Amino acid sequence: MLAPMTDPAVRALPLSAVSTWIAGLAALAFLGIGLRAVLAPAGAAASFGLPVPLPEGLAFVQAFGARNVGLSLLALALLVLDVRLGLAAVFLAAALIAGLDAWIVTTHAGVAQAIKHFAYAGSLFCFGLFLLRGR
Numbered sequence: 001m002l003a004p005m006t007d008p009a010v011r012a013l014p015l016s017a018v019s020t021w022i023a024g025l026a027a028l029a030f031l032g033i034g035l036r037a038v039l040a041p042a043g044a045a046a047s048f049g050l051p052v053p054l055p056e057g058l059a060f061v062q063a064f065g066a067r068n069v070g071l072s073l074l075a076l077a078l079l080v081l082d083v084r085l086g087l088a089a090v091f092l093a094a095a096l097i098a099g100l101d102a103w104i105v106t107t108h109a110g111v112a113q114a115i116k117h118f119a120y121a122g123s124l125f126c127f128g129l130f131l132l133r134g135r
Contacts, residue, residue: 011082012082012083012084013079013082013084013087019127019130019131020079022127023075023079023087023091023127023131024076024079026075026091026124026127027072027075027076027079028072028076030068030071030072030075030094031068031069031072031073031076033065033068034065034066034067034068034069034070034071034072035065035069036065037061037062037064037065037066037068038062038065038066038069039065041058041059041061041062041065042058042061044061044065045057045058045061048061048101048105049105049109049113049114049116049117050104050105050108050109050113067097071090071093071094071097074090075087075090075091075094078090084131085131085132087131088128088129088131088132089128090128091124091125091127091128091131092124092125092128092129092132094124094128095120095121095122095124095125095128096121098117098120098121098124099117099118099121099125101114101117101120101121102114102117102118102120102121105117
């Protein structure tokens with residue numbers, strides 16, 4: 001069973017490190033994005049770049065919101081448990097998801113609507129690699 005390290009000097013994710021704070025803020029931001037999609041799916045779909053004109057499609061938006069909520073809670077748990085490699089894996093998986101989001105938005109709404117998704121994918125990928133590199 002994974003348990004948090006008790007000695008702050010040997011934490012893989014020191015609380016004073018900028019990377020720890022970036023990971024926490026990113027996880028909270030994606031938690032907010034996920035909750036918005038679950039609670040206000042029409043606005044979230046428009047912000048995503050693919051507005052949903054019919055109410056029947058909003059359930060799918062809530063499903064992608066639930067995905068973001070789950071990944072965010074996993075990332076926060078890994079932060080608390082001090083599991084750097086696991087957190088890196090979550091950020092790399094999130095980069096893959098953002099890249100696929102970019103492809104989907106590009107396919108259906110054009111590159112201009114997908115630029116933020118490409119930026120998310122690149123940022124998440126770089127941060128995941130940074131976490132993999134070490135302490």
